[in-house]
Amino acid sequence: MQGFAAEFHSAISLILNGDAELWAIVLLSLKVSVFAVMIAALIGMPVGAALAVARFPGRRVMIVLMNALMGLPPVVVGLLVYLMLSRSGPLGVLELLYTPTAMIIAQVVLVTPIVSALTRQVVEMLAEEYSEQLRSLGVSRLASVPVLLWDARLALVTALLAGFGRAIAEVGAVIIVGGNINHVTRVMTTTIALETSKGNLAMALALGAILIGIAVAVNAMVSTLSLRAEREGLRHA
Amino acid sequence: MIRNFIRAALVSLGFFAGPLSAESPFIVVQSTTSTQNSGLLDYILPGFEAETGIDVRVVAVGTGQAIRNAINGDGDVLLVHAKPAEEQFVADGWGVERLDVMYNDFILVGPKSDPANVKGEMDIVAALTAVSEAEAPFASRGDDSGTHKAEMRHWDASGVDPTDASGKWYRETGSGMGATLNVASGMEAYALTDRGTWQSFGNKGNLEVLVEGDPRLYNQYGVILVNPAKHPRVRAAAGQRFIEWLTGPDGQAAIASYKLDGEQLFFPNAD
Numbered sequence: 142m143q144g145f146a147a148e149f150h151s152a153i154s155l156i157l158n159g160d161a162e163l164w165a166i167v168l169l170s171l172k173v174s175v176f177a178v179m180i181a182a183l184i185g186m187p188v189g190a191a192l193a194v195a196r197f198p199g200r201r202v203m204i205v206l207m208n209a210l211m212g213l214p215p216v217v218v219g220l221l222v223y224l225m226l227s228r229s230g231p232l233g234v235l236e237l238l239y240t241p242t243a244m245i246i247a248q249v250v251l252v253t254p255i256v257s258a259l260t261r262q263v264v265e266m267l268a269e270e271y272s273e274q275l276r277s278l279g280v281s282r283l284a285s286v287p288v289l290l291w292d293a294r295l296a297l298v299t300a301l302l303a304g305f306g307r308a309i310a311e312v313g314a315v316i317i318v319g320g321n322i323n324h325v326t327r328v329m330t331t332t333i334a335l336e337t338s339k340g341n342l343a344m345a346l347a348l349g350a351i352l353i354g355i356a357v358a359v360n361a362m363v364s365t366l367s368l369r370a371e372r373e374g375l376r377h378a
Numbered sequence: 379m380i381r382n383f384i385r386a387a388l389v390s391l392g393f394f395a396g397p398l399s400a401e402s403p404f405i406v407v408q409s410t411t412s413t414q415n416s417g418l419l420d421y422i423l424p425g426f427e428a429e430t431g432i433d434v435r436v437v438a439v440g441t442g443q444a445i446r447n448a449i450n451g452d453g454d455v456l457l458v459h460a461k462p463a464e465e466q467f468v469a470d471g472w473g474v475e476r477l478d479v480m481y482n483d484f485i486l487v488g489p490k491s492d493p494a495n496v497k498g499e500m501d502i503v504a505a506l507t508a509v510s511e512a513e514a515p516f517a518s519r520g521d522d523s524g525t526h527k528a529e530m531r532h533w534d535a536s537g538v539d540p541t542d543a544s545g546k547w548y549r550e551t552g553s554g555m556g557a558t559l560n561v562a563s564g565m566e567a568y569a570l571t572d573r574g575t576w577q578s579f580g581n582k583g584n585l586e587v588l589v590e591g592d593p594r595l596y597n598q599y600g601v602i603l604v605n606p607a608k609h610p611r612v613r614a615a616a617g618q619r620f621i622e623w624l625t626g627p628d629g630q631a632a633i634a635s636y637k638l639d640g641e642q643l644f645f646p647n648a649d
Binding site (some may be wrong): 150227228229233234236238239320321322323335337338341342343 | 553
Protein backbone atom coordinates (compact mmCIF):
# COMPACT_ATOMS: atom_id res chain seq x y z
CA MET A 142 0.00 0.00 0.00
CA GLN A 143 3.02 2.28 0.32
CA GLY A 144 3.27 2.41 -3.49
CA PHE A 145 -0.35 3.46 -3.57
CA ALA A 146 0.21 6.35 -1.18
CA ALA A 147 3.10 7.64 -3.29
CA GLU A 148 1.02 7.27 -6.44
CA PHE A 149 -1.88 9.13 -4.85
CA HIS A 150 0.43 11.91 -3.79
CA SER A 151 1.83 12.29 -7.30
CA ALA A 152 -1.70 12.32 -8.76
CA ILE A 153 -2.75 15.08 -6.37
CA SER A 154 0.29 17.17 -7.17
CA LEU A 155 -0.35 16.70 -10.89
CA ILE A 156 -3.81 18.11 -10.34
CA LEU A 157 -2.68 20.99 -8.14
CA ASN A 158 0.01 21.97 -10.63
CA GLY A 159 -2.79 23.08 -12.92
CA ASP A 160 -2.82 20.48 -15.67
CA ALA A 161 -4.74 22.38 -18.39
CA GLU A 162 -6.52 19.29 -19.70
CA LEU A 163 -7.73 18.38 -16.24
CA TRP A 164 -9.08 21.83 -15.51
CA ALA A 165 -10.96 21.82 -18.81
CA ILE A 166 -12.66 18.65 -17.59
CA VAL A 167 -13.52 20.25 -14.25
CA LEU A 168 -14.91 23.32 -16.02
CA LEU A 169 -17.07 21.22 -18.36
CA SER A 170 -18.48 19.29 -15.39
CA LEU A 171 -19.46 22.55 -13.72
CA LYS A 172 -20.94 24.04 -16.89
CA VAL A 173 -23.08 21.00 -17.62
CA SER A 174 -24.38 20.57 -14.09
CA VAL A 175 -24.94 24.26 -13.34
CA PHE A 176 -26.85 24.61 -16.59
CA ALA A 177 -28.91 21.51 -15.89
CA VAL A 178 -29.82 22.76 -12.42
CA MET A 179 -30.86 26.18 -13.77
CA ILE A 180 -33.18 24.61 -16.32
CA ALA A 181 -34.49 22.17 -13.73
CA ALA A 182 -35.22 25.14 -11.45
CA LEU A 183 -37.15 26.95 -14.16
CA ILE A 184 -39.33 23.87 -14.71
CA GLY A 185 -39.35 22.26 -11.28
CA MET A 186 -40.03 25.23 -9.02
CA PRO A 187 -43.28 26.43 -10.64
CA VAL A 188 -44.49 22.85 -11.01
CA GLY A 189 -43.67 22.02 -7.39
CA ALA A 190 -45.28 25.22 -6.10
CA ALA A 191 -48.39 24.72 -8.22
CA LEU A 192 -48.73 21.19 -6.87
CA ALA A 193 -48.40 22.57 -3.36
CA VAL A 194 -51.27 25.05 -3.63
CA ALA A 195 -53.60 23.73 -6.34
CA ARG A 196 -56.40 21.31 -5.47
CA PHE A 197 -57.47 18.89 -8.19
CA PRO A 198 -58.27 15.19 -8.49
CA GLY A 199 -55.15 13.09 -8.86
CA ARG A 200 -52.97 15.57 -6.99
CA ARG A 201 -51.88 13.02 -4.35
CA VAL A 202 -51.00 10.55 -7.09
CA MET A 203 -48.90 13.18 -8.86
CA ILE A 204 -47.07 14.00 -5.64
CA VAL A 205 -46.31 10.34 -4.99
CA LEU A 206 -45.09 9.94 -8.57
CA MET A 207 -42.90 13.01 -8.36
CA ASN A 208 -41.36 11.85 -5.09
CA ALA A 209 -40.70 8.43 -6.61
CA LEU A 210 -39.03 10.01 -9.66
CA MET A 211 -36.38 11.46 -7.34
CA GLY A 212 -34.97 7.93 -7.36
CA LEU A 213 -34.74 7.59 -11.15
CA PRO A 214 -31.75 5.38 -11.99
CA PRO A 215 -29.30 7.51 -14.01
CA VAL A 216 -28.53 4.63 -16.39
CA VAL A 217 -32.19 4.35 -17.32
CA VAL A 218 -32.41 8.10 -17.90
CA GLY A 219 -29.27 7.90 -20.03
CA LEU A 220 -30.77 5.09 -22.06
CA LEU A 221 -34.06 6.94 -22.61
CA VAL A 222 -32.29 10.14 -23.67
CA TYR A 223 -30.00 8.07 -25.92
CA LEU A 224 -33.02 6.47 -27.62
CA MET A 225 -34.55 9.91 -28.18
CA LEU A 226 -31.38 11.56 -29.52
CA SER A 227 -29.98 8.62 -31.52
CA ARG A 228 -29.89 9.12 -35.28
CA SER A 229 -32.56 6.45 -35.51
CA GLY A 230 -34.58 8.06 -32.69
CA PRO A 231 -37.31 10.71 -32.96
CA LEU A 232 -34.95 13.64 -32.25
CA GLY A 233 -32.01 12.29 -34.25
CA VAL A 234 -32.15 15.17 -36.75
CA LEU A 235 -31.01 17.55 -34.02
CA GLU A 236 -27.60 15.80 -33.96
CA LEU A 237 -27.32 16.28 -30.23
CA LEU A 238 -26.05 12.86 -29.19
CA TYR A 239 -22.47 12.90 -27.85
CA THR A 240 -22.57 16.65 -27.13
CA PRO A 241 -22.61 18.55 -23.81
CA THR A 242 -26.20 19.52 -24.62
CA ALA A 243 -27.22 15.85 -24.50
CA MET A 244 -25.61 15.58 -21.08
CA ILE A 245 -27.52 18.65 -19.87
CA ILE A 246 -30.80 17.14 -21.10
CA ALA A 247 -30.14 13.90 -19.21
CA GLN A 248 -29.26 15.77 -16.02
CA VAL A 249 -32.34 17.98 -16.32
CA VAL A 250 -34.46 14.82 -16.38
CA LEU A 251 -32.66 13.57 -13.27
CA VAL A 252 -32.71 16.84 -11.32
CA THR A 253 -36.16 18.28 -12.10
CA PRO A 254 -38.10 15.78 -9.93
CA ILE A 255 -35.77 16.52 -7.01
CA VAL A 256 -36.23 20.28 -7.34
CA SER A 257 -39.99 20.08 -7.80
CA ALA A 258 -40.57 17.56 -5.01
CA LEU A 259 -38.55 19.60 -2.50
CA THR A 260 -40.20 22.83 -3.69
CA ARG A 261 -43.62 21.27 -3.23
CA GLN A 262 -42.80 20.39 0.36
CA VAL A 263 -41.37 23.81 1.26
CA VAL A 264 -44.15 25.78 -0.42
CA GLU A 265 -46.91 23.64 1.04
CA MET A 266 -45.74 24.41 4.58
CA LEU A 267 -45.43 28.10 3.79
CA ALA A 268 -48.86 28.21 2.14
CA GLU A 269 -50.44 26.80 5.28
CA GLU A 270 -48.71 29.46 7.34
CA TYR A 271 -49.86 32.25 5.01
CA SER A 272 -53.31 30.88 4.19
CA GLU A 273 -55.36 33.35 6.24
CA GLN A 274 -53.38 36.35 5.09
CA LEU A 275 -53.65 35.36 1.44
CA ARG A 276 -57.37 34.66 1.76
CA SER A 277 -58.02 38.03 3.42
CA LEU A 278 -56.19 39.72 0.54
CA GLY A 279 -58.35 37.79 -1.90
CA VAL A 280 -55.40 36.20 -3.69
CA SER A 281 -56.30 33.04 -5.57
CA ARG A 282 -54.31 29.90 -4.89
CA LEU A 283 -52.37 29.87 -8.15
CA ALA A 284 -51.77 33.61 -8.08
CA SER A 285 -50.04 33.16 -4.74
CA VAL A 286 -47.36 30.93 -6.31
CA PRO A 287 -44.82 33.70 -7.15
CA VAL A 288 -45.19 35.24 -3.69
CA LEU A 289 -44.74 31.90 -1.97
CA LEU A 290 -41.71 31.02 -4.14
CA TRP A 291 -40.13 34.36 -3.36
CA ASP A 292 -40.68 34.03 0.38
CA ALA A 293 -39.40 30.45 0.34
CA ARG A 294 -36.29 31.40 -1.65
CA LEU A 295 -33.78 30.61 1.08
CA ALA A 296 -35.19 27.15 1.68
CA LEU A 297 -35.34 26.60 -2.09
CA VAL A 298 -31.59 27.14 -2.37
CA THR A 299 -31.22 23.85 -0.52
CA ALA A 300 -33.45 22.17 -3.10
CA LEU A 301 -31.18 23.49 -5.87
CA LEU A 302 -28.07 22.30 -4.03
CA ALA A 303 -29.58 18.84 -3.66
CA GLY A 304 -30.19 18.85 -7.41
CA PHE A 305 -26.68 20.06 -8.13
CA GLY A 306 -25.24 17.34 -5.92
CA ARG A 307 -27.12 14.72 -7.87
CA ALA A 308 -26.07 16.19 -11.23
CA ILE A 309 -22.37 16.69 -10.61
CA ALA A 310 -21.92 13.24 -9.03
CA GLU A 311 -23.76 11.06 -11.54
CA VAL A 312 -21.97 9.05 -14.18
CA GLY A 313 -24.47 6.52 -15.54
CA ALA A 314 -26.46 8.93 -17.70
CA VAL A 315 -23.72 11.22 -19.00
CA ILE A 316 -21.44 8.37 -20.05
CA ILE A 317 -24.19 6.97 -22.31
CA VAL A 318 -25.39 10.20 -23.92
CA GLY A 319 -22.04 12.00 -23.83
CA GLY A 320 -19.86 9.06 -24.83
CA ASN A 321 -16.94 10.22 -22.64
CA ILE A 322 -15.28 11.78 -25.70
CA ASN A 323 -11.92 13.38 -24.94
CA HIS A 324 -12.03 17.20 -25.08
CA VAL A 325 -15.75 17.15 -25.97
CA THR A 326 -17.88 15.37 -23.38
CA ARG A 327 -15.40 14.07 -20.82
CA VAL A 328 -16.38 15.24 -17.32
CA MET A 329 -15.08 14.47 -13.83
CA THR A 330 -17.18 11.38 -13.20
CA THR A 331 -16.55 9.78 -16.59
CA THR A 332 -12.84 10.47 -16.21
CA ILE A 333 -12.92 8.72 -12.83
CA ALA A 334 -14.66 5.74 -14.44
CA LEU A 335 -12.07 5.69 -17.24
CA GLU A 336 -9.08 5.92 -14.91
CA THR A 337 -10.56 3.15 -12.75
CA SER A 338 -10.94 0.95 -15.83
CA LYS A 339 -7.30 1.60 -16.68
CA GLY A 340 -6.39 0.40 -13.20
CA ASN A 341 -5.08 3.87 -12.29
CA LEU A 342 -6.84 3.72 -8.94
CA ALA A 343 -4.76 6.44 -7.28
CA MET A 344 -5.48 8.88 -10.10
CA ALA A 345 -9.18 7.99 -9.93
CA LEU A 346 -9.23 8.62 -6.18
CA ALA A 347 -7.38 11.91 -6.55
CA LEU A 348 -9.97 13.04 -9.10
CA GLY A 349 -12.67 11.95 -6.67
CA ALA A 350 -11.10 14.14 -4.02
CA ILE A 351 -11.25 17.10 -6.42
CA LEU A 352 -14.90 16.37 -7.16
CA ILE A 353 -15.72 16.38 -3.45
CA GLY A 354 -13.72 19.58 -3.04
CA ILE A 355 -15.79 21.25 -5.75
CA ALA A 356 -19.02 20.12 -4.12
CA VAL A 357 -17.86 21.56 -0.79
CA ALA A 358 -16.81 24.84 -2.43
CA VAL A 359 -20.12 25.27 -4.23
CA ASN A 360 -22.11 24.51 -1.09
CA ALA A 361 -20.00 26.87 1.02
CA MET A 362 -20.39 29.64 -1.56
CA VAL A 363 -24.16 29.26 -1.76
CA SER A 364 -24.61 29.06 2.00
CA THR A 365 -22.53 32.23 2.46
CA LEU A 366 -24.65 33.99 -0.14
CA SER A 367 -27.93 32.93 1.41
CA LEU A 368 -26.75 33.82 4.92
CA ARG A 369 -25.92 37.30 3.69
CA ALA A 370 -29.28 37.57 1.93
CA GLU A 371 -31.02 36.47 5.11
CA ARG A 372 -29.23 39.13 7.18
CA GLU A 373 -30.04 41.81 4.66
CA GLY A 374 -33.66 40.67 4.66
CA LEU A 375 -33.80 41.06 8.44
CA ARG A 376 -32.30 44.53 8.26
CA HIS A 377 -34.96 45.64 5.79
CA ALA A 378 -37.78 44.14 7.83
CA MET B 379 -30.30 38.04 -5.69
CA ILE B 380 -32.49 37.36 -8.71
CA ARG B 381 -30.53 39.87 -10.76
CA ASN B 382 -27.28 38.11 -9.84
CA PHE B 383 -28.82 34.81 -10.77
CA ILE B 384 -29.84 36.08 -14.20
CA ARG B 385 -26.43 37.61 -14.74
CA ALA B 386 -24.78 34.29 -13.86
CA ALA B 387 -27.14 32.52 -16.24
CA LEU B 388 -26.27 34.84 -19.12
CA VAL B 389 -22.55 34.55 -18.47
CA SER B 390 -22.69 30.79 -18.53
CA LEU B 391 -24.86 30.89 -21.65
CA GLY B 392 -22.10 32.80 -23.41
CA PHE B 393 -19.63 30.26 -22.07
CA PHE B 394 -21.56 27.56 -23.82
CA ALA B 395 -22.34 29.22 -27.11
CA GLY B 396 -18.61 29.53 -27.82
CA PRO B 397 -17.48 25.92 -28.04
CA LEU B 398 -20.83 24.75 -29.42
CA SER B 399 -21.04 27.09 -32.41
CA ALA B 400 -17.37 27.18 -33.43
CA GLU B 401 -17.19 23.52 -34.36
CA SER B 402 -14.48 22.12 -36.58
CA PRO B 403 -15.40 19.20 -38.83
CA PHE B 404 -15.47 15.95 -36.91
CA ILE B 405 -16.38 12.31 -37.11
CA VAL B 406 -17.62 9.97 -34.41
CA VAL B 407 -15.79 6.64 -34.21
CA GLN B 408 -17.48 3.82 -32.32
CA SER B 409 -14.61 1.79 -30.96
CA THR B 410 -13.62 -0.58 -28.20
CA THR B 411 -12.20 0.06 -24.77
CA SER B 412 -9.02 -1.82 -25.72
CA THR B 413 -7.98 0.75 -28.34
CA GLN B 414 -8.60 3.58 -25.89
CA ASN B 415 -7.36 2.11 -22.61
CA SER B 416 -4.12 0.98 -24.22
CA GLY B 417 -3.43 4.59 -25.22
CA LEU B 418 -3.19 3.74 -28.92
CA LEU B 419 -5.84 6.16 -30.17
CA ASP B 420 -4.53 9.05 -28.08
CA TYR B 421 -1.16 8.39 -29.68
CA ILE B 422 -2.11 8.06 -33.37
CA LEU B 423 -5.10 10.41 -33.74
CA PRO B 424 -3.30 13.78 -33.38
CA GLY B 425 -1.35 12.92 -36.57
CA PHE B 426 -4.55 12.47 -38.58
CA GLU B 427 -6.20 15.52 -37.03
CA ALA B 428 -3.22 17.75 -37.82
CA GLU B 429 -3.05 16.50 -41.40
CA THR B 430 -6.76 16.83 -42.24
CA GLY B 431 -8.26 19.23 -39.70
CA ILE B 432 -10.88 16.56 -38.97
CA ASP B 433 -11.49 16.01 -35.26
CA VAL B 434 -11.93 12.34 -34.34
CA ARG B 435 -14.39 11.81 -31.46
CA VAL B 436 -14.00 8.33 -30.02
CA VAL B 437 -16.78 6.60 -28.13
CA ALA B 438 -15.10 3.61 -26.47
CA VAL B 439 -17.48 0.81 -25.48
CA GLY B 440 -17.53 -2.98 -25.89
CA THR B 441 -17.57 -4.32 -29.46
CA GLY B 442 -21.18 -5.54 -29.08
CA GLN B 443 -22.41 -2.14 -27.96
CA ALA B 444 -20.28 -0.32 -30.55
CA ILE B 445 -21.92 -2.36 -33.31
CA ARG B 446 -25.40 -1.72 -31.93
CA ASN B 447 -24.69 2.02 -31.68
CA ALA B 448 -23.44 1.99 -35.29
CA ILE B 449 -26.61 0.17 -36.41
CA ASN B 450 -28.57 3.03 -34.82
CA GLY B 451 -26.48 5.41 -36.92
CA ASP B 452 -24.73 6.91 -33.90
CA GLY B 453 -21.29 6.90 -35.38
CA ASP B 454 -19.59 7.38 -38.73
CA VAL B 455 -16.86 4.77 -38.44
CA LEU B 456 -16.69 1.45 -36.57
CA LEU B 457 -13.29 0.23 -35.31
CA VAL B 458 -13.72 -3.06 -33.43
CA HIS B 459 -12.40 -6.60 -33.05
CA ALA B 460 -14.92 -9.36 -33.70
CA LYS B 461 -14.55 -10.40 -37.35
CA PRO B 462 -17.68 -12.60 -37.64
CA ALA B 463 -19.89 -9.90 -36.12
CA GLU B 464 -18.26 -7.25 -38.34
CA GLU B 465 -18.90 -9.31 -41.46
CA GLN B 466 -22.51 -9.77 -40.37
CA PHE B 467 -22.77 -5.99 -39.88
CA VAL B 468 -21.64 -5.41 -43.48
CA ALA B 469 -23.75 -8.28 -44.87
CA ASP B 470 -26.84 -6.75 -43.27
CA GLY B 471 -26.14 -3.52 -45.10
CA TRP B 472 -25.21 -1.40 -42.05
CA GLY B 473 -21.59 -1.01 -43.15
CA VAL B 474 -20.00 -0.27 -46.51
CA GLU B 475 -16.93 -2.49 -46.45
CA ARG B 476 -14.77 -4.17 -43.79
CA LEU B 477 -11.00 -3.65 -43.92
CA ASP B 478 -8.27 -5.20 -41.77
CA VAL B 479 -6.36 -2.62 -39.73
CA MET B 480 -4.10 -4.31 -37.21
CA TYR B 481 -3.85 -7.21 -34.80
CA ASN B 482 -2.56 -8.04 -31.38
CA ASP B 483 -3.27 -11.05 -29.23
CA PHE B 484 -5.26 -12.25 -26.28
CA ILE B 485 -3.54 -13.64 -23.19
CA LEU B 486 -4.73 -15.57 -20.18
CA VAL B 487 -3.72 -13.84 -16.97
CA GLY B 488 -4.12 -15.28 -13.49
CA PRO B 489 -2.77 -15.29 -9.95
CA LYS B 490 0.92 -16.05 -9.40
CA SER B 491 -0.14 -18.95 -7.14
CA ASP B 492 -1.75 -20.51 -10.27
CA PRO B 493 -4.16 -23.00 -8.61
CA ALA B 494 -5.08 -24.55 -12.00
CA ASN B 495 -1.40 -25.00 -12.83
CA VAL B 496 -1.59 -23.61 -16.37
CA LYS B 497 1.54 -21.47 -16.45
CA GLY B 498 3.47 -22.04 -19.65
CA GLU B 499 0.62 -24.01 -21.24
CA MET B 500 0.61 -23.32 -25.02
CA ASP B 501 -2.95 -24.51 -25.63
CA ILE B 502 -5.63 -22.02 -24.53
CA VAL B 503 -8.42 -24.63 -24.65
CA ALA B 504 -6.48 -27.02 -22.42
CA ALA B 505 -5.74 -24.16 -20.05
CA LEU B 506 -9.43 -23.21 -19.74
CA THR B 507 -10.34 -26.86 -19.18
CA ALA B 508 -7.79 -27.01 -16.37
CA VAL B 509 -9.25 -23.85 -14.79
CA SER B 510 -12.74 -25.35 -14.89
CA GLU B 511 -11.52 -28.66 -13.40
CA ALA B 512 -9.78 -26.81 -10.58
CA GLU B 513 -12.91 -24.66 -10.19
CA ALA B 514 -10.50 -21.76 -9.83
CA PRO B 515 -12.08 -18.28 -9.92
CA PHE B 516 -12.39 -16.92 -13.46
CA ALA B 517 -13.51 -13.35 -14.24
CA SER B 518 -15.34 -13.06 -17.55
CA ARG B 519 -16.40 -9.88 -19.35
CA GLY B 520 -19.89 -11.29 -19.81
CA ASP B 521 -20.82 -8.26 -21.94
CA ASP B 522 -20.92 -9.50 -25.54
CA SER B 523 -17.70 -7.60 -26.29
CA GLY B 524 -15.07 -8.78 -28.77
CA THR B 525 -13.01 -10.22 -25.94
CA HIS B 526 -16.05 -11.94 -24.45
CA LYS B 527 -16.94 -13.47 -27.84
CA ALA B 528 -13.36 -14.75 -28.17
CA GLU B 529 -13.46 -16.22 -24.67
CA MET B 530 -16.75 -18.01 -25.41
CA ARG B 531 -15.27 -19.51 -28.61
CA HIS B 532 -12.49 -21.12 -26.53
CA TRP B 533 -14.94 -22.42 -23.92
CA ASP B 534 -17.02 -23.90 -26.75
CA ALA B 535 -13.94 -25.67 -28.05
CA SER B 536 -13.24 -27.07 -24.58
CA GLY B 537 -16.74 -28.52 -24.29
CA VAL B 538 -17.16 -26.85 -20.88
CA ASP B 539 -20.13 -24.56 -20.37
CA PRO B 540 -18.78 -22.17 -17.73
CA THR B 541 -22.14 -20.42 -17.32
CA ASP B 542 -23.28 -23.54 -15.43
CA ALA B 543 -20.93 -22.32 -12.70
CA SER B 544 -22.06 -18.70 -13.04
CA GLY B 545 -21.84 -17.00 -9.66
CA LYS B 546 -19.65 -19.83 -8.31
CA TRP B 547 -16.10 -19.98 -9.70
CA TYR B 548 -17.18 -18.34 -12.98
CA ARG B 549 -17.81 -14.62 -12.42
CA GLU B 550 -19.38 -12.57 -15.23
CA THR B 551 -18.68 -8.92 -14.50
CA GLY B 552 -20.77 -7.49 -17.33
CA SER B 553 -18.24 -4.65 -17.57
CA GLY B 554 -15.31 -3.41 -19.61
CA MET B 555 -11.88 -5.04 -19.78
CA GLY B 556 -10.34 -2.76 -17.18
CA ALA B 557 -13.20 -3.24 -14.71
CA THR B 558 -12.95 -7.01 -15.22
CA LEU B 559 -9.19 -6.94 -14.61
CA ASN B 560 -9.86 -4.97 -11.41
CA VAL B 561 -12.19 -7.79 -10.32
CA ALA B 562 -9.64 -10.46 -11.27
CA SER B 563 -6.94 -8.57 -9.40
CA GLY B 564 -9.15 -8.19 -6.34
CA MET B 565 -10.20 -11.85 -6.12
CA GLU B 566 -7.09 -13.45 -7.66
CA ALA B 567 -9.05 -14.84 -10.57
CA TYR B 568 -8.05 -15.90 -14.06
CA ALA B 569 -9.15 -13.68 -16.95
CA LEU B 570 -8.80 -13.52 -20.73
CA THR B 571 -7.64 -10.08 -21.86
CA ASP B 572 -6.20 -8.36 -24.89
CA ARG B 573 -2.50 -7.65 -24.49
CA GLY B 574 -2.86 -3.89 -25.04
CA THR B 575 -5.21 -3.33 -22.10
CA TRP B 576 -3.12 -5.63 -19.89
CA GLN B 577 0.14 -3.88 -20.71
CA SER B 578 -1.19 -0.46 -19.82
CA PHE B 579 -3.26 -1.67 -16.84
CA GLY B 580 -2.12 -0.09 -13.58
CA ASN B 581 -3.63 -2.43 -10.97
CA LYS B 582 -2.10 -5.82 -11.82
CA GLY B 583 -1.73 -6.78 -8.16
CA ASN B 584 -0.86 -10.45 -7.92
CA LEU B 585 -1.74 -11.26 -11.52
CA GLU B 586 0.68 -12.27 -14.26
CA VAL B 587 0.56 -13.57 -17.84
CA LEU B 588 0.16 -17.36 -17.74
CA VAL B 589 -0.84 -18.46 -21.26
CA GLU B 590 0.19 -16.79 -24.51
CA GLY B 591 1.26 -17.62 -28.02
CA ASP B 592 -1.55 -19.99 -29.08
CA PRO B 593 -2.42 -19.02 -32.70
CA ARG B 594 -6.09 -19.13 -31.68
CA LEU B 595 -5.42 -16.13 -29.42
CA TYR B 596 -4.88 -13.92 -32.46
CA ASN B 597 -6.98 -10.73 -32.21
CA GLN B 598 -7.81 -8.95 -35.48
CA TYR B 599 -9.16 -5.39 -35.62
CA GLY B 600 -11.28 -4.19 -38.53
CA VAL B 601 -12.59 -0.79 -39.65
CA ILE B 602 -15.91 -0.13 -41.38
CA LEU B 603 -17.64 2.99 -42.70
CA VAL B 604 -21.24 3.13 -41.48
CA ASN B 605 -23.45 2.92 -44.56
CA PRO B 606 -24.72 6.38 -45.59
CA ALA B 607 -27.43 4.63 -47.62
CA LYS B 608 -28.94 3.48 -44.30
CA HIS B 609 -28.17 6.64 -42.33
CA PRO B 610 -27.98 9.70 -44.60
CA ARG B 611 -26.47 11.85 -41.86
CA VAL B 612 -23.32 9.73 -41.69
CA ARG B 613 -20.29 11.94 -42.37
CA ALA B 614 -19.19 9.65 -45.18
CA ALA B 615 -16.49 11.76 -46.84
CA ALA B 616 -14.64 12.54 -43.62
CA GLY B 617 -15.14 8.98 -42.37
CA GLN B 618 -13.77 7.54 -45.61
CA ARG B 619 -10.77 9.84 -45.34
CA PHE B 620 -10.06 8.53 -41.85
CA ILE B 621 -10.33 4.91 -42.99
CA GLU B 622 -7.97 5.56 -45.91
CA TRP B 623 -5.48 7.19 -43.55
CA LEU B 624 -5.73 4.39 -40.97
CA THR B 625 -5.21 1.64 -43.54
CA GLY B 626 -2.70 3.69 -45.57
CA PRO B 627 1.06 4.05 -45.00
CA ASP B 628 0.84 6.95 -42.51
CA GLY B 629 -1.74 5.35 -40.23
CA GLN B 630 -0.08 1.94 -40.40
CA ALA B 631 3.31 3.45 -39.53
CA ALA B 632 1.75 5.34 -36.62
CA ILE B 633 0.21 2.11 -35.26
CA ALA B 634 3.54 0.26 -35.56
CA SER B 635 5.42 3.01 -33.75
CA TYR B 636 3.20 2.99 -30.65
CA LYS B 637 5.14 1.39 -27.83
CA LEU B 638 4.44 1.02 -24.15
CA ASP B 639 7.42 0.27 -21.90
CA GLY B 640 9.43 -0.38 -25.05
CA GLU B 641 7.01 -3.01 -26.33
CA GLN B 642 4.93 -2.76 -29.50
CA LEU B 643 1.23 -3.35 -28.71
CA PHE B 644 -0.48 -3.44 -32.11
CA PHE B 645 0.76 -4.81 -35.44
CA PRO B 646 -0.57 -3.13 -38.58
CA ASN B 647 -1.77 -5.54 -41.27
CA ALA B 648 -3.98 -3.62 -43.71
CA ASP B 649 -3.79 -4.87 -47.31
